[in-house]
Structure formats: structure tokens, C-alpha cells
Amino acid sequence: MGALARHWTRIAVTLIPLLIALLHASGALPLAALDRLDNVLYDARLRATMPRTMDERIVIVDIDEKSLAEVGRWPWGRNRMAELTDELFDRQQVALAGFDVVFAEPDDSSGLKRLRALAQGELKDAPGFAGRIDQLAGSLDYDAVFARSLQKKPAVLGYYFSSDRGGGTSGVLTEPVMKREDLRGRPIRFTAWNGYGSNIEPIAKAAPMAGFFNPIIDVDGVVRAVPLLAEYGDQYYESLSLAMFRMLVGLPTVEPGFPRDRFLGRGYQGLESVVLRLGQKTMGIPVDDRVSALVPFRGPGGVSGGSFRYVSAGDLVARRLPPGSLKGKIVLVGTTAPGLQDLRSTPMSETYPGVETHANMISGLLDNRLAVRPDYAIGYDVVVLLLAGLVLAFALPLLTAPKAVAVSLGVLAAVVGLNLWLFLGAGLVMPLAAALSMVLTAFALNMSYGYFIESRSKRELANLFGTYVPPELVDEMVKDPDSYSMTATNKELTVMFCDMRGFTKMSEKMEPVQLQELLNAVFNRLTDIIRDNRGTIDKYMGDCVMAFWGAPVETSEHAHLAVKSSMEMADAVRKINEEHREKGLPEIGVGIGLNTGMMCVGDMGSQVRRSYTVIGDAVNLGSRLEGLSKAYGVDIVVSESTRQLAKDFAWQELDRVRVKGKEQAVAIFWPVAPADRLEKPQQDELKTWAALLKAYRAQDWDNCEVLLLNLQRMNPKKFLYELYNERVASMKLLPFDPAWDGATNFETK
Missing domain, CATH: 3.30.70.1230 (Nucleotide cyclase, GGDEF domain)
Incomplete structure (x- = not known):
């Protein structure tokens, strides 16, 4: 406790990022940067863990560039769509077909409307003309032809919701799957629209099962989720993928799944799941607070993505596939042609086919493989932040720098590891950005504070030694300032x-x-x-x-x-x-x-x-x-x-x-x-010099003269040899002195 009291300022500094992260997690101070980081981290987890295998159960019939070149520009005549539908159900024997397109306007391409106008006008007196028109009407009314091909077939149509000032509507809207009174007065955040564009009446009546194909586009323009249910006029409608799944499993009813009372999610007013009920059997599909589900992407997407088989719609219209090639398959009719504008930005790609988004949803529903942001994600985030933040705040100030790094890495690994375990093991997408940022920021602030404290010690030592000692030595001294005085x-x-x-x-x-x-x-x-x-x-x-x-x-x-x-x-x-x-x-x-x-x-x-x-x-x-x-x-x-x-x-x-x-x-x-750079001439000179000193101290002046002569030849300009030459010349005149130790006396300083 005494150590903690001494470091209270450092603890308070470390708690600052914890406080900010808690305010963000609780919604009191939402930070857009952390929301964006959470999206980036989710995308990275998704790409790292997606199966990258093909789902053989689902086939995408692609209205691609090849099909448009063969059959003609979009929209095709409904007679062509009837041919495609008949090929799918009669010749290929598919189990279910869903249309990721909308038939919002009547098809007048056959000329029937003009012929009837002529029969009532310019050619009304022409004998048999009007009767012949009535005889041909069944084959020239392409909408009716298409409607007949859809009747009593397991087909699900698509439509879209819209929002504009006028709340415009077109076509016939399918029956809702849930009403407001089913929600028991709970204020649930459904995705809501005020308009729609649906299929014309003959087609809608022929295939009464339909679902909207609107995705949810996040603030960064990326599609990560689709709403399973959406609100329009106080009633609730199902998505295309949910409608197709319900038809596959016997058309169960749709009910709201209210959250169970739990510690982390207590007081949550949203839906925990969308419940499908068929007799005594129920299935809960987990949803987030927008009643949407995250798309369980299987792989990169597209024709070469390897997640689903793509078949060109032109090949089906031309009957190039052998009969029964698609028997028992779930078929989605959609487009990858850029001009038809159904390419989406997703975590997999910036140009991801919208139709494959629905294919991924159906695949995930069939396998019960849907990840979800649960209702208690906020409570989880707060608990993780508190535990990690308090550990760092009270541990880091007491540790040396290497141990502080180790503890911070350990806390970081625990936070990330728990998040990945929940994602992989339970399909729970928990927030990570706030905890990750808090740990890194707390560590950085703590280390910075410690650095400035050490800098103060360095300044104190610099005041004492900085004038005399190089800065790098002061850096060494500051590691243990008590050892220097x-x-x-x-x-x-x-x-x-x-x-x-x-x-x-x-x-x-x-x-x-x-x-x-x-x-x-x-x-x-x-x-x-x-x-x-x-x-x-x-x-x-x-x-x-x-x-x-x-x-x-x-x-x-x-x-x-x-x-x-x-x-x-x-x-x-x-x-x-x-x-x-x-x-x-x-x-x-x-x-x-x-x-x-x-x-x-x-x-x-x-x-x-x-x-x-x-x-x-x-x-x-x-x-x-x-x-x-x-x-x-x-x-x-x-x-x-x-x-x-x-x-x-x-x-x-x-x-x-x-x-x-x-x-x-x-x-x-x-x-x-x-020593390692001494050259050969220098070595010879030093050997000769050593012999000279030996002769000099032995008072062997004749030998000294010979050796000095050799040294002066080796290095003529060296003053030392001239000095000794003069000494030898003067001392040669003196008698031998047995007491002389060879030393030179200097009396001056």
C-alpha cells in the first residue's frame, strides 16, 4: 500500500484511458474512431476464419455480361424469364428458386397493348382481327406467361424498401410476418422504411412468397449485415434469405425472441433472436439490436471465389446444361454485370456480388452458423475494460520497464485471446477496439510518465556531472543514480x-x-x-x-x-x-x-x-x-x-x-x-631502438653511434634520434660511471 501511495499520480495517469474507454463503451461518449477500428478488427477476424469452401447446395444463376450479350439488355422480356423459370423447375428440377431482382413494371415488349389499341381503333372494322388478338393474348401477355410459370412452384420473389420524402410505393407488397402487437410494447430498433418497390400484381399473386433484398450499409460504406426483419407501416416483413429459408424448412411462423434475464444484459429492450416455430419445434436465429444478422461470408466472392457455383443465365435459357444438372439445388437468380449495379462493398471485396450476400445468409441459416453481436456486448466490454484497466493501473507503476512490457503484453494477449475464443467457439462478436486501445494507451502513458521521472533524475545528475561527463555516460549513470555522487x-x-x-x-x-x-x-x-x-x-x-x-x-x-x-x-x-x-x-x-x-x-x-x-x-x-x-x-x-x-x-x-x-x-x-596496425619498417625501427637503449644504459658509446646511424637512416627527420646523438657525443667524453642508472633528471616543471 505504501508503494501504491508513492505512485498515486502514475496510477491516476494510467486510469485516464480506462475512463475514456468506459465512457465510449457505455455510450456516454461515443468515439467514431473506435467504432471504425471495431469494424476493421471484425473484418480481419472474418477474413482469417472464413471456411473458403464451396457450398454445393446453393447455385447462383448469373445474369452476367455473356447472358446480356446473348439474350439482350436488361430487363428481359417476361417470356424469357418464363423460359428461365421453366428450365429451372421442369428440366433442372431445382428445389427452390429465389429472385434477387424485382418485376416492378408491366412488360409490353410483345406489342399486345398496341394490337389491342388497333383493334379498338383503326382496325376495329377489320373482320376477325379483334378475335385473333384475343386468341393470341395468352401467348403475347408476357407477364401472364411468366406468372403461369411461377404458379405452384417453390419460388420466392424479391423486392426492396426505400426511404424518401414522398414515401412512394409501387407493386404489391407481400403479407407481413409479424405485427406490432407481437412485440409487447418493447421499443425495438427495427430498420424502418417508408416506401417500397415490389412486383406487379399478376406476378406477385402467382408467387406470394417474397422477401426484401436491402442490406445494411455501415457508415464506412461496407455491407456486413442484413436485416432479417424490417419495419414498414407498423408491420414487419422478412428478408429474401429468411423467406427462402422458411420455405425450405416448411414455412414456420415468425415470432420475436425476447432476451432472458442475465447479469450483463439486464434491462435490454431489444430482441435476442427471431424465433421460427413449426408445431412443437422452434429455432432461434440470433440477431443484434437492429434485428439484423451478420453475413457469414464463406470466401472472397464472385465467379472465381470458390464459395458457390455460378451458372450463366444465358446457358439456361439456351438449354445448354444437361437435364437434372441442378436437381435438388437452392437457386438464387441475380447478376454480377457491373452495369446492373448490384455489386457491394463488403469485408471480402469492394465489388462483391449482392446476390452472393443472400447465398451466404442461406448457407449460414442452413448450418446454424451465424455470428452475432449479443445484447450483452456492452456489459462484456465494460467488465473487460475494468479488469484489464485496473490490473495495468496498479501493476505498471510498481514494475521495471521490462516487466511492465511483459505484463502489458500479457493483458493484451488475454483480451485478444478471450475475444477470439468467443468468436470462434460461440459465434459471439464482442467489441475489441476500446479494450485494445485502452491497454496500448495506458501502457504508453505509464511508460511516458516513467520516462519523464527518469528524465528528472537525469537532469539532476546532469546538473552535477553534465559539464564534465559525456551525455552517454550520464545516460548510464541515470540507470542507477544512487550509485553516483x-x-x-x-x-x-x-x-x-x-x-x-x-x-x-x-x-x-x-x-x-x-x-x-x-x-x-x-x-x-x-x-x-x-x-x-x-x-x-x-x-x-x-x-x-x-x-x-x-x-x-x-x-x-x-x-x-x-x-x-x-x-x-x-x-x-x-x-x-x-x-x-x-x-x-x-x-x-x-x-x-x-x-x-x-x-x-x-x-x-x-x-x-x-x-x-x-x-x-x-x-x-x-x-x-x-x-x-x-x-x-x-x-x-x-x-x-x-x-x-x-x-x-x-x-x-x-x-x-x-x-x-x-x-x-x-x-x-x-x-x-x-598494435595490429604496426608496419614492418616500424617493427625494424623499434627493434633497433631497443638495442640502442640497451647500449646507451650500458655506456657502450661506440655501439650507440652505429645504431643511431642506422636509426637516422630509417627515420632521418626524427628529433629523438638527434637528441640521443648529441647525448652520446657529449657522454662519450666522460669516464665510465658505474653508479649511473641511465635516467635523465629534469628540475623544471
């Missing part, structure tokens, strides 16, 4: 002193501002090299920079990094001089001294001014070595202790020296190159 302590470190040569003379010839710009430019480049190699800047002293390695962040490679930095700094100065020569600016030199040893490091100074620095005898030696670089004509002088730790470099021993303030002589070295 400015309290003085003794550590083995490597210190560097770097002095610019030639600035004194330059200051006499250059303007102060110009000199300042030049010095700052040089220091910027050298400082970048030190920071890139994890060095800590101690201070700038005129034309000298002091740095050290190994504190505040410990590293066992402090000597290696210091030597690497010094060599890169020397190379940088050479490049700077090339630039200066091109610009006509004076050249500069550099002297660098490195030493490794025990030093006192910490925050030191007065109350007025303090700094994070190193002090000690090892620091003083580093300063002395920097001063020796000029005496030996090299840019870097390194102590024995540093050389022993930096084993990745090839070294040339310069001398043994006894500096001011030190009684014991120390060996000093110059880094030639990284």
Missing part, C-alpha cells in the same frame, strides 16, 4: 594534460577575438574526441585542457581509452594545421602527458566555486610528462603504469626520467600505433 574517493584513474604549443606567439600577432575563435575551434574538436572516448573533462587552463578516465563511471579500460584519445587528438591537430596552411593561419603544436595511478576524485573547491576534479601525486606526474613532450620531440608522453594497462598499442620507450618532486626514475613512452 561527488563525494571524494580514491580510485585508480588515468589523467591527461594537453597543452597547445605556439599560442603565446600567436597571441602577439592576432587580435583577441580572432585568437579566441581559433582557440575555441581547436578546443571544440579536441573536447569532442575526449567525450567520444568516455573521458571526463576536468578543466580548461588557458591553452591547456585536463581530462581523466575512470570516474564517475568506472571502466577497466581507462588507460586504453586515454591513449586512444591522445592519438586521435594528435591526428586532429595535424589536420587542423593542414586547414590553417590553406587559410594562411599559423600552425599549432600539441603536447600530451598521460599517467595512471591512485588519485583522489570528487567535488572540491570553496563555497564560492567548486569543481569535480582529481588531485594527487599521480596527477602531478601526468602534468610533468606533458612538459617533457617538447624535450623529446614527440606529441605524447606516457608513463610506465599507463603503458602496462594499454596493451593494444605498440610503444617506443623514450627514456627513464626523474622529474621535479620525484626521487624515483620512471620510464616514459611514446605510442607508435595500434
Whole structure:
């Protein structure tokens, strides 16, 4: 509880997305973006789980482009439709035919109407003309011909509902399957229309079973569901697919299925199902709050989609199929021709045949395979949000970042897994977008809040160390800020002193501002090299920079990094001089001294001014070595202790020296190159030099002269060889001294 109390702000931040998600789920603050995301997630689940197999029971008779080219443009004469109907029922022996088209206007294509007008007008006195017209009327009245082909056949016609200001109607509407009084006064959200376009009376009377073929088009223009029942004039009518299914199973009556009292759905006033009753048998078809059912798409759709067999209507009219090819099949007559405008945007495709939507519905009804958004979906969403949100809110603030990621992924997997299990196992389409967004947003806010808290620690450390330490080291320090402080302590470190040569003379010839710009430019480049190699800047002293390695962040490679930095700094100065020569600016030199040893490091100074620095005898030696670089004509002088730790470099021993303030002589070295880059001539030169030093310390001056001659041939411009040549020449004049240790004494700083 104490830990939770310390993190109450972070908990509150994590609860913000939970609150927003709950407001959306409950309908108090509907968010269109989450609704769209739910649709996208549903489409993805549907495409991933659809069977992609063909239903052999259902055949689509397609009024396709081929049929239109053979038979003629749509609408066809009713005599052609009669031929098609007779072929289906008489010759092919189909079990049921449904028409996803509407016959809303009389067919006058036979000319019968004109002939009767002539019989009553211009040709009324023509003997036998009117009688002959009456004899031909039975075959020329194409509507009657089509009606006769439909009589006493298991056929279901289609029609459509519409909504407009005038509420226009045409044709004969079928009988409703349910009336308002059947609903017991419940305010159910039926899809409602105020107009319709149905079949003309002769055809409607011949096939009294009919259903509307309107789908439900979501706000994104996609068809995902069809209403099983729709409202018109306080009465309720069935869809084409429901009407065909009812005819298949013996024409059961249609009743409302009211929800059972349950915890999650308590108080729900809609329908839970549409109940079909046939004697003592009942079947409940699950519906959502709009009394619609989600289309159980089987596959991609179309002629090549593999879900249903397509047969060209032209082939049937021309009787190209062998008799009985469609025996016992459920047939839907519709179109895929683009010009007839029955292509829909669905989760499967943007141009999905509307007739196949009904085929999918019939297939799902036959298999009892209809997914549904249940009446208690809102309650489910609220419960899942509360459980997942509270777990995240009270767990994430107490966990490290890796564990917080693991917990968030676990909660996310549980939410998605439960949703998929309900979808696959029970056909329940539960909302997912709100929970998914809440989990991701809660995690992001929690991590962001934690990041800003860590940033505060980083700023506190930066205030202490940012002036001295590279940002990447501060990043390491912030992971465990309690381990770092400015309290003085003794550590083995490597210190560097770097002095610019030639600035004194330059200051006499250059303007102060110009000199300042030049010095700052040089220091910027050298400082970048030190920071890139994890060095800590101690201070700038005129034309000298002091740095050290190994504190505040410990590293066992402090000597290696210091030597690497010094060599890169020397190379940088050479490049700077090339630039200066091109610009006509004076050249500069550099002297660098490195030493490794025990030093006192910490925050030191007065109350007025303090700094994070190193002090000690090892620091003083580093300063002395920097001063020796000029005496030996090299840019870097390194102590024995540093050389022993930096084993990745090839070294040339310069001398043994006894500096001011030190009684014991120390060996000093110059880094030639990284050990893996040493070339053969350099190796030979170092071997000769080692022999020279051995002869020098043995006071074998004749051998020294020979070896120096060879060294000067190898590297004529090297000042070190000239220095030793002068020493040998002067010491050759002195008698042999058995007490001499070969060291050179320096009394100046």
C-alpha cells in the first residue's frame, strides 16, 4: 500500500484511458474512431476464419455480361424469364428458386397493348382481327406467361424498401410476418422504411412468397449485415434469405425472441433472436439490436471465389446444361454485370456480388452458423475494460520497464485471446477496439510518465556531472543514480594534460577575438574526441585542457581509452594545421602527458566555486610528462603504469626520467600505433631502438653511434634520434660511471 501511495499520480495517469474507454463503451461518449477500428478488427477476424469452401447446395444463376450479350439488355422480356423459370423447375428440377431482382413494371415488349389499341381503333372494322388478338393474348401477355410459370412452384420473389420524402410505393407488397402487437410494447430498433418497390400484381399473386433484398450499409460504406426483419407501416416483413429459408424448412411462423434475464444484459429492450416455430419445434436465429444478422461470408466472392457455383443465365435459357444438372439445388437468380449495379462493398471485396450476400445468409441459416453481436456486448466490454484497466493501473507503476512490457503484453494477449475464443467457439462478436486501445494507451502513458521521472533524475545528475561527463555516460549513470555522487574517493584513474604549443606567439600577432575563435575551434574538436572516448573533462587552463578516465563511471579500460584519445587528438591537430596552411593561419603544436595511478576524485573547491576534479601525486606526474613532450620531440608522453594497462598499442620507450618532486626514475613512452596496425619498417625501427637503449644504459658509446646511424637512416627527420646523438657525443667524453642508472633528471616543471 505504501508503494501504491508513492505512485498515486502514475496510477491516476494510467486510469485516464480506462475512463475514456468506459465512457465510449457505455455510450456516454461515443468515439467514431473506435467504432471504425471495431469494424476493421471484425473484418480481419472474418477474413482469417472464413471456411473458403464451396457450398454445393446453393447455385447462383448469373445474369452476367455473356447472358446480356446473348439474350439482350436488361430487363428481359417476361417470356424469357418464363423460359428461365421453366428450365429451372421442369428440366433442372431445382428445389427452390429465389429472385434477387424485382418485376416492378408491366412488360409490353410483345406489342399486345398496341394490337389491342388497333383493334379498338383503326382496325376495329377489320373482320376477325379483334378475335385473333384475343386468341393470341395468352401467348403475347408476357407477364401472364411468366406468372403461369411461377404458379405452384417453390419460388420466392424479391423486392426492396426505400426511404424518401414522398414515401412512394409501387407493386404489391407481400403479407407481413409479424405485427406490432407481437412485440409487447418493447421499443425495438427495427430498420424502418417508408416506401417500397415490389412486383406487379399478376406476378406477385402467382408467387406470394417474397422477401426484401436491402442490406445494411455501415457508415464506412461496407455491407456486413442484413436485416432479417424490417419495419414498414407498423408491420414487419422478412428478408429474401429468411423467406427462402422458411420455405425450405416448411414455412414456420415468425415470432420475436425476447432476451432472458442475465447479469450483463439486464434491462435490454431489444430482441435476442427471431424465433421460427413449426408445431412443437422452434429455432432461434440470433440477431443484434437492429434485428439484423451478420453475413457469414464463406470466401472472397464472385465467379472465381470458390464459395458457390455460378451458372450463366444465358446457358439456361439456351438449354445448354444437361437435364437434372441442378436437381435438388437452392437457386438464387441475380447478376454480377457491373452495369446492373448490384455489386457491394463488403469485408471480402469492394465489388462483391449482392446476390452472393443472400447465398451466404442461406448457407449460414442452413448450418446454424451465424455470428452475432449479443445484447450483452456492452456489459462484456465494460467488465473487460475494468479488469484489464485496473490490473495495468496498479501493476505498471510498481514494475521495471521490462516487466511492465511483459505484463502489458500479457493483458493484451488475454483480451485478444478471450475475444477470439468467443468468436470462434460461440459465434459471439464482442467489441475489441476500446479494450485494445485502452491497454496500448495506458501502457504508453505509464511508460511516458516513467520516462519523464527518469528524465528528472537525469537532469539532476546532469546538473552535477553534465559539464564534465559525456551525455552517454550520464545516460548510464541515470540507470542507477544512487550509485553516483561527488563525494571524494580514491580510485585508480588515468589523467591527461594537453597543452597547445605556439599560442603565446600567436597571441602577439592576432587580435583577441580572432585568437579566441581559433582557440575555441581547436578546443571544440579536441573536447569532442575526449567525450567520444568516455573521458571526463576536468578543466580548461588557458591553452591547456585536463581530462581523466575512470570516474564517475568506472571502466577497466581507462588507460586504453586515454591513449586512444591522445592519438586521435594528435591526428586532429595535424589536420587542423593542414586547414590553417590553406587559410594562411599559423600552425599549432600539441603536447600530451598521460599517467595512471591512485588519485583522489570528487567535488572540491570553496563555497564560492567548486569543481569535480582529481588531485594527487599521480596527477602531478601526468602534468610533468606533458612538459617533457617538447624535450623529446614527440606529441605524447606516457608513463610506465599507463603503458602496462594499454596493451593494444605498440610503444617506443623514450627514456627513464626523474622529474621535479620525484626521487624515483620512471620510464616514459611514446605510442607508435595500434598494435595490429604496426608496419614492418616500424617493427625494424623499434627493434633497433631497443638495442640502442640497451647500449646507451650500458655506456657502450661506440655501439650507440652505429645504431643511431642506422636509426637516422630509417627515420632521418626524427628529433629523438638527434637528441640521443648529441647525448652520446657529449657522454662519450666522460669516464665510465658505474653508479649511473641511465635516467635523465629534469628540475623544471
